[in-house]
Amino acid sequence: MAVEKFVGTPKKATTHTNQNEDLMFEKSSPGKKAYRLAELDVPAVDSVALLGDSVRTDLGVMPELSEIEIIRHFTRLSTWNYAIDLGMYPLGSCTMKYNPRVNEAVARMEGIAEAHPYQPESLSQGCLGIMKTLSDALIEITGMDTITLQPAAGAHGEFTGILLVRAYHESKGNARKKILIPDSAHGTNPATAAVCGYEVANLKSNAQGMVDLDELERMVDEDTAALMLTNPSTIGVFESDIKKIADILHAKGALLYMDGANMNALVGKTRPGDFGVDVMHLNLHKTFSTPHGGGGPGSGPVACKKILEPFLPTPILVTKADGTLGLEYNRPQTVGRVRMFYGNFGMFVRALAYILANGPDGLRQTTEDAVLNANYIRAKLEGTFELPYKTRSLHEVVFSDKLQARNGVKTGDMGKRLIDYGFHAYTVSFPLVVNGAMMIEPTESESREELDLLIDALKQIAREAEENPELVQTAPHTTRLQRLDETTAARKPILRWKAPVAAEPVLVDTAAKEW
Amino acid sequence: MRYLPKSPLDREEMLAEIGVASIDDLFSTIPAEFQLKRDLKIPRQHGESEILDRFREFAENNAVGYSSFLGAGVYRHYRPVIIDSLVQRGEFLTSYTPYQPEISQGTLQAMFEFQTMICELTGMEIANASMYDGSTGAAEAIMMAVRVTGRDGAVIARTVHPEYREVIATYAQHQEIPTVEVGYSADGRVDLSALDAAITKDTACVLIQSPNFFGTIEDVAAIAEIAHAKGALLIVSIAEAVSLGIVRPPAEADIVSLEAQSYGVAVGYGGPYCGVIACKEKFLRQMPGRLIGETKDKDGKRGFVLTLSTREQHIRREKATSNICTNQALVALMTTIFLSVYGKQGMKDLAEQNLAKAAYLQSVLGSSAGAKVLFDGAPRFHEFVLQTPKGAEETNTALLGDKIIGGLPLAKWYPELGPNASLWCATELTTKKQMDAAAAALAGKA
Numbered sequence: 001m002a003v004e005k006f007v008g009t010p011k012k013a014t015t016h017t018n019q020n021e022d023l024m025f026e027k028s029s030p031g032k033k034a035y036r037l038a039e040l041d042v043p044a045v046d047s048v049a050l051l052g053d054s055v056r057t058d059l060g061v062m063p064e065l066s067e068i069e070i071i072r073h074f075t076r077l078s079t080w081n082y083a084i085d086l087g088m089y090p091l092g093s094c095t096m097k098y099n100p101r102v103n104e105a106v107a108r109m110e111g112i113a114e115a116h117p118y119q120p121e122s123l124s125q126g127c128l129g130i131m132k133t134l135s136d137a138l139i140e141i142t143g144m145d146t147i148t149l150q151p152a153a154g155a156h157g158e159f160t161g162i163l164l165v166r167a168y169h170e171s172k173g174n175a176r177k178k179i180l181i182p183d184s185a186h187g188t189n190p191a192t193a194a195v196c197g198y199e200v201a202n203l204k205s206n207a208q209g210m211v212d213l214d215e216l217e218r219m220v221d222e223d224t225a226a227l228m229l230t231n232p233s234t235i236g237v238f239e240s241d242i243k244k245i246a247d248i249l250h251a252k253g254a255l256l257y258m259d260g261a262n263m264n265a266l267v268g269k270t271r272p273g274d275f276g277v278d279v280m281h282l283n284l285h286k287t288f289s290t291p292h293g294g295g296g297p298g299s300g301p302v303a304c305k306k307i308l309e310p311f312l313p314t315p316i317l318v319t320k321a322d323g324t325l326g327l328e329y330n331r332p333q334t335v336g337r338v339r340m341f342y343g344n345f346g347m348f349v350r351a352l353a354y355i356l357a358n359g360p361d362g363l364r365q366t367t368e369d370a371v372l373n374a375n376y377i378r379a380k381l382e383g384t385f386e387l388p389y390k391t392r393s394l395h396e397v398v399f400s401d402k403l404q405a406r407n408g409v410k411t412g413d414m415g416k417r418l419i420d421y422g423f424h425a426y427t428v429s430f431p432l433v434v435n436g437a438m439m440i441e442p443t444e445s446e447s448r449e450e451l452d453l454l455i456d457a458l459k460q461i462a463r464e465a466e467e468n469p470e471l472v473q474t475a476p477h478t479t480r481l482q483r484l485d486e487t488t489a490a491r492k493p494i495l496r497w498k499a500p501v502a503a504e505p506v507l508v509d510t511a512a513k514e515w
Numbered sequence: 516m517r518y519l520p521k522s523p524l525d526r527e528e529m530l531a532e533i534g535v536a537s538i539d540d541l542f543s544t545i546p547a548e549f550q551l552k553r554d555l556k557i558p559r560q561h562g563e564s565e566i567l568d569r570f571r572e573f574a575e576n577n578a579v580g581y582s583s584f585l586g587a588g589v590y591r592h593y594r595p596v597i598i599d600s601l602v603q604r605g606e607f608l609t610s611y612t613p614y615q616p617e618i619s620q621g622t623l624q625a626m627f628e629f630q631t632m633i634c635e636l637t638g639m640e641i642a643n644a645s646m647y648d649g650s651t652g653a654a655e656a657i658m659m660a661v662r663v664t665g666r667d668g669a670v671i672a673r674t675v676h677p678e679y680r681e682v683i684a685t686y687a688q689h690q691e692i693p694t695v696e697v698g699y700s701a702d703g704r705v706d707l708s709a710l711d712a713a714i715t716k717d718t719a720c721v722l723i724q725s726p727n728f729f730g731t732i733e734d735v736a737a738i739a740e741i742a743h744a745k746g747a748l749l750i751v752s753i754a755e756a757v758s759l760g761i762v763r764p765p766a767e768a769d770i771v772s773l774e775a776q777s778y779g780v781a782v783g784y785g786g787p788y789c790g791v792i793a794c795k796e797k798f799l800r801q802m803p804g805r806l807i808g809e810t811k812d813k814d815g816k817r818g819f820v821l822t823l824s825t826r827e828q829h830i831r832r833e834k835a836t837s838n839i840c841t842n843q844a845l846v847a848l849m850t851t852i853f854l855s856v857y858g859k860q861g862m863k864d865l866a867e868q869n870l871a872k873a874a875y876l877q878s879v880l881g882s883s884a885g886a887k888v889l890f891d892g893a894p895r896f897h898e899f900v901l902q903t904p905k906g907a908e909e910t911n912t913a914l915l916g917d918k919i920i921g922g923l924p925l926a927k928w929y930p931e932l933g934p935n936a937s938l939w940c941a942t943e944l945t946t947k948k949q950m951d952a953a954a955a956a957l958a959g960k961a
Binding site for chain 1 (some may be wrong): 517518525532535541542548551553556557558560563566569575576578588589595597599600601602603604605606607608609611616618620624630631632635636641647648649650676678679684688689690691732740760761782783785786787805808809810813816819822832833834835838839840843848857858859862864865867868872874875894915920923946947
């Protein structure tokens, strides 16, 4: 029996048709080309003679396609993706904001995109100028003393930041043993501590989902290197006791690391450097609008206080005596390099373009609108969904599926059902401190109309959970594919395409193929 | 502010719906002493045309109109126009990590195609969906080998890119992975007897690069035999991925760490690029980073999902194979488009043009008075070490006068080669005219 697709009416989405498309290997046929090299202006060489045994003779299943087929292939694939350009992505913690197109334009300017990282410093003043202007802005925004742009992503920034912490303690004669991490933290925090050779000590949150000061006081000792704290926390709440937290740590010689994943709630309103943070990372792909691109690239600059400056990765960006910019490698106490060259430079260009487009007033308004949007959603949906923590939300709000779970409808089901209404799912089952978490972060990029559509959709889904739970439990119903079998994918992994094994030759009845 | 879709009235009405008097009430959890009551001291708000002007000015302060012979881990190849047409489609550019497969099949299928082509090119059985870059990829590959073998040391060739080795040193120190460096022989390739002597029963892996930092192609089979005889894994790092069109893949390796920047990614002052780890299937559970797998939906239709995430930090936390989360998906998509444009025949043709250009550059520079190509004899791809009559820095400074950026001076990393050695590169984009001009300038300046 066919399931009715909707109880209510999805105002945003209608089912749409998109085209089928095989893997490129299945469309390939010998002799097709999508390239034409320039005429060779030097003598051709005999590759076998030059390379001997090292020469390659076969490229296996590499495809052979024409240009129009490649354009259609990837264009058709693109239509199978949801994207910010299509609508709201209420993914909590991920900060899916608008990615301005001028950012893309400036990143592709010839003198910028074509700059080689080893070209002489005298011929790189533009690139170094971009890095300097961005660094100065980020230092001012965070209230810290100095910064490195080298880390390639947020987790890589965490790695760099904790290496700074370690080097600092080592310089005092003892690297210390453990890093404290709240149970509400992102998984990257404990993974990072482990990569840096530290033990992880789990810090339990209090009844409000915040750092428990008594517990912190009890746990911090001379073996504690740092606390890794996300502020605002993953439940979207500012740690009001932040100064006390910093003081407790500092009294025992430990440092405060801030995971800046949620910095978009603070820009222009408060500065981590002012409230006791010693070191933090930023995600340029969250707060500063560089595109997520289906999973990357990111960029994770690390800002820190003066006491950590000697340990920053090399090279360091410096202004030389003659006023030009340069790269300084001679830093005896450095933690070393964390990435080749200077980091994901293309992301610096985009982030700086975003900062210039906003200015101080725009950045503050951006933060305010992000917080306004989250609180609007909270006000409209409180009661429809359970709100486990009542403390004032900043940029995101975490509900739970407690009310709907009585009918067997879980957060994951409602997230999938949201897809039918023309949205991406919110963040499902995170943070771990909330059972059945539904984490919603609208960002500043959503108009009131789009927010109302989301609110309306979630209310309809809550009604469906009462009236027709199965409809929600089996969602999505309008996508090109139904729920995918992830268990088999993990049990019998197929991670690449292989040419079908050639069968016995069969006589093809060509006549039958004619129309 | 043009990116913010709110009217003043919207804001006013929304505050009323929330039940607060002013926006500042929503920030009341921030202690008053830490509330910023002034404007940030950053550049003022710019109009779009002003942003373009500002960056044009930056661009003009870089090298414009120079012919460059720099390579050394970053290579200027032609980027087919359709790469940027396609990756700037909002559905690719502005989508998130494909955690909801029903509405992310575009990214997922493209990354499955990426993994397939990387396997084919490297001669490995599986590949992940990208790492940050070649340097961190090599470091992660070593940590992976340590987990696989239960041994703790790494033997690293001196001919691996010096900045890769620096990154590895940073990662290795806190993983307590002792590293040993092995030098090169007269032909610029790994010294096989020194390698054999350096591997002990505690060696988890040997890391080499091929083509190596000097542009020379290593004897991967011979090195694999030496490593495997003592139970160590072989990791091959590849910094110039275009070489795989004409150079035999390192199929004897256990793990390959590839930097795919050459596949259609702009040199862009050092990033973003696209690392990727490929390996034998038996090491799957120790692989870091995201993996895309094929599966079916409940109607039996083929689809793709992120899989085996129990290796990753968001599930395993401190017990994960790596702390990596964000990867280089959009850059991996660029490389996938590049590879589909060149394909089976084009990758070979492209690599052969690079061989031909470098052979020509080598002949015109090497025949210049007093100049000499080092490590001549071993097979090479498109880079070589040139010894000039005068110091490399001095020579390069003189060449700048002719709008030529010469090869990379090597004394900083390889003092044993003396002050006159530099690393030169030619790709399919380097013209005969540029090479002749460089040779003439070198002869004049030498």
